[in-house]
Amino acid sequence: xxxxxxxxxxxxxxxxxxxxxxxxxxxxxFYTPGNGxxxxxxxLFGLIFLFGRIIDAVADPVVGYWSDHHEGKLGRRIxxxxxxxxxxxxxxFLSFTPITKTAxxxxxxxxxxxxxxxxxxxxxxxxPYLALIPEITNDPKERVNLTTIQAVFILIATVYVAALSGPxxxxxxxxxxxxxxxxxxxAASLAPLWAAKPQPYTRPKGKEEATxxxxxxxxxxxxxxxxxxxxxxxxxxxxxxLNLLMAAIALWVTxxxxxxxxxxxxxxxxxxxxxxxxxxxxxxxxxxRGKYFAFxxxxxxxxxxxxxxxxxxxxxxxxxxxxxxxxxxxxGFPLAGFQSLPYAVLADVIDHDEELxxxxxxxxxxxxxxxxxxxxxxxxxxxxxxxxSSFGExxxxxxxxxxxxxxxxxxxxxxxxxxxxxxxxxPSTTEAS
Numbered sequence: 001x002x003x004x005x006x007x008x009x010x011x012x013x014x015x016x017x018x019x020x021x022x023x024x025x026x027x028x029x030f031y032t033p034g035n036g037x038x039x040x041x042x043x044l045f046g047l048i049f050l051f052g053r054i055i056d057a058v059a060d061p062v063v064g065y066w067s068d069h070h071e072g073k074l075g076r077r078i079x080x081x082x083x084x085x086x087x088x089x090x091x092x093f094l095s096f097t098p099i100t101k102t103a104x105x106x107x108x109x110x111x112x113x114x115x116x117x118x119x120x121x122x123x124x125x126x127x128p129y130l131a132l133i134p135e136i137t138n139d140p141k142e143r144v145n146l147t148t149i150q151a152v153f154i155l156i157a158t159v160y161v162a163a164l165s166g167p168x169x170x171x172x173x174x175x176x177x178x179x180x181x182x183x184x185x186x187a188a189s190l191a192p193l194w195a196a197k198p199q200p201y202t203r204p205k206g207k208e209e210a211t212x213x214x215x216x217x218x219x220x221x222x223x224x225x226x227x228x229x230x231x232x233x234x235x236x237x238x239x240x241x242l243n244l245l246m247a248a249i250a251l252w253v254t255x256x257x258x259x260x261x262x263x264x265x266x267x268x269x270x271x272x273x274x275x276x277x278x279x280x281x282x283x284x285x286x287x288x289r290g291k292y293f294a295f296x297x298x299x300x301x302x303x304x305x306x307x308x309x310x311x312x313x314x315x316x317x318x319x320x321x322x323x324x325x326x327x328x329x330x331x332g333f334p335l336a337g338f339q340s341l342p343y344a345v346l347a348d349v350i351d352h353d354e355e356l357x358x359x360x361x362x363x364x365x366x367x368x369x370x371x372x373x374x375x376x377x378x379x380x381x382x383x384x385x386x387x388x389s390s391f392g393e394x395x396x397x398x399x400x401x402x403x404x405x406x407x408x409x410x411x412x413x414x415x416x417x418x419x420x421x422x423x424x425x426x427p428s429t430t431e432a433s
Contacts, residue, residue, distance in 0.1 A: 004195075005194075006145070006146055006149050006195070007195075008191045008195035009132070009146065009150070009191075009192045010150040010153045011153050011191035012150070012153070012188060012191060012192040013149075013150035013153035014157045014160075014184070014185075014188040015088075015126075015188035016129065016154070016157075017153075017154040017157035018157035018160055018161060018184065018188070019092050019122065019181075019185045021158065022161055022178075022181055023095065024243060024246050024247050025161055025249065025250055026096075026165065026174075026250060027049075027095060028045070028247050028250070028381070029250040029261075030096055030174060032045050032385070039100070039101070039103055039104075039107050040103060040107050040111060041103060041108070042388065043389070045381075046382040047382065048112045048115055049115065049382075050378035050381060050382050051112055052115030052116055052118065053119060054375065055115075055120055056122065056374045057372075057375050057378075059119070059123045060123050060127055060371055061216075061218070061219040061368055063080070063123050063124055063127050063128070064127055064131070064219075064366060064367025065219070066080075067080055067127065067128045067131060068360075068361055068364055076128070076135075077131055077135070078193055080125065080127075080128040081189065081190070082190070083124075084121050084189075085125050086186060087117070087121040088118070088121040088122055088185065088186075088189060089182040089183065089185050091117040091121060092118060092178065092182045094117075094118075095111075095114050095115070095118055095178070096174045097178075123367075125189055127366050127367055127370065129189075130366045131362035132192065132362075133343055133362075134351065134362050143344050143347050144283065144287065144291075147340050147341075147344045148279060150343070151279050151336070151339045151340035153188070154339045155272070155275055155279065158272060159272050162264070163268060164265070165177065165181075166262040166263065166265045168180070170260065170262045219367065219371075221357075222361075222364060225349060225352065225353050225356070226417075227349050227420045228346075228365065230414060230417050230419075231342070232369055232372050234295075234299070234415035234418075235338075235373060235411070236369075236372040236411070237408060237410045237414065238338060238407070239373045239380075240377070240379065240380045241403070242338065243376075243377045243381070244383065244384060244400045244407075245309065245331070245401070247384055248384060252324075253266075255393055256394055263321075266325065267325060267328050269325070269328075270325045270326070271331055271332040273329065273332065274328075274331075274332030275333075275339075277336075278333040278334075278336025278337060279339075282298070282336055282340055283340065285297065286344070290421055291344060291348070291421075292421040294337060294341055295341055295418075296416075298334045298337030299408055299411055301330075302405070303408050303409050303412065304330075305330040305334065306402070307401050307402050308327045308401065309402075310399065310401045310402055311398075312327060312398070346365060346366070349420065350362050350365055352420055353365070383403070387403075
């Protein structure tokens with residue numbers, strides 16, 4: 001692939017991460033800020049978010065199968081991205097436009113409908129986009145490069161949400177900030193269309209039409225791929241722990257540390273720096289020691305860092321931001337690994353599946369993975385509200401760190417049996433060959 005094609009494809013990573021990160025970072029704060037200013041009852045909010053993620057999870061294998069079998073001159077992926085992107089941007093904007101300015105059932109019903117629409121079209125765009133990775137290149141090293149460029153755009157999205165969104169919200173307000181964000185997401189969603197060459201697809205003769213039964217059959221058949229099971233379970237538990245913390249950061253800064261929306265940038269800023277260093281580090285580790293080794297190190301880093309969340313403000317006394325910033329810096333390294341490695345690992349799994357089944361089924365694997373991951377993300381939002389209501393605002397937020405560490409430990413154990421371990425890169429061997 002040319003440099004420009006890689007750049008355009010990677011730009012999709014901004015849309016993938018920014019849209020989701022905006023929802024995770026600010027939606028909880030917007031609808032359940034506490035202090036009598038909630039727009040939706042916290043318990044109802046948790047259930048609504050879980051409902052949206054269930055819609056998302058159910059849609060994933062359907063969209064995956066549909067994309068894998070779509071016939072047309074533009075190929076299997078491009079039509080979904082082209083027609084889904086405008087709706088993704090629209091529902092992202094509408095997520096922050098409640099009907100009433102006080103807590104009401106109308107807000108709850110409205111949010112449930114909007115969340116269902118947002119997560120459905122997120123699947124329509126992102127599942128085919130991710131399925132392009134193993135389809136547009138067969139070179140394992142080029143795949144790592146491609147996902148690394150994608151991760152750079154994810155980093156840009158992280159900077160936008162973590163460092164710029166708070167000050168922009170204070171300056172523009174939620175509505176105008178989300179309008180700007182939706183337009184950026186739309187542009188980034190459409191960019192990969194100029195990177196991927198249309199590959200017309202015609203269904204082989206005798207191959208059955210897509211039916212509910214066939215979709216279920218194809219989805220369940222991915223479970224027979226043992227390496228996929230290890231990737232599926234490990235990344236799902238990682239997502240649970242990560243989302244617990246990311247969804248609580250804005251609440252932590254405003255309700256525990258006493259800051260404002262713009263102060264979220266103080267806590268998230270160090271994460272951006274370490275995130276950038278982490279992309280470089282994990283790219284080198286994946287090349288020299290293999291993706292398996294880098295994946296294990298990613299989990300260990302998360303397990304070591306997240307328990308410190310419990311001690312924020314206590315350890316530093318009158319300087320609570322200092323400890324929060326240190327923890328944020330350390331968190332950026334395993335987060336960088338998680339932003340760049342899983343898609344390259346899953347591409348290897350899909351290649352392995354082709355050897356076993358004789359078919360390329362990229363999207364259905366991404367769809368099956370999303371069922372587990374997004375269900376765990378939705379469950380983490382319910383747990384977040386449960387911790388706040390059961391232990392109080394401060395202690396409930398503190399306990400999220402240890403809970404996230406336990407979840408990541410389970411993920412690490414789940415990944416240990418992964419068998420597709422490529423040999424580390426040997427420069428002397430490469431030169432000799």
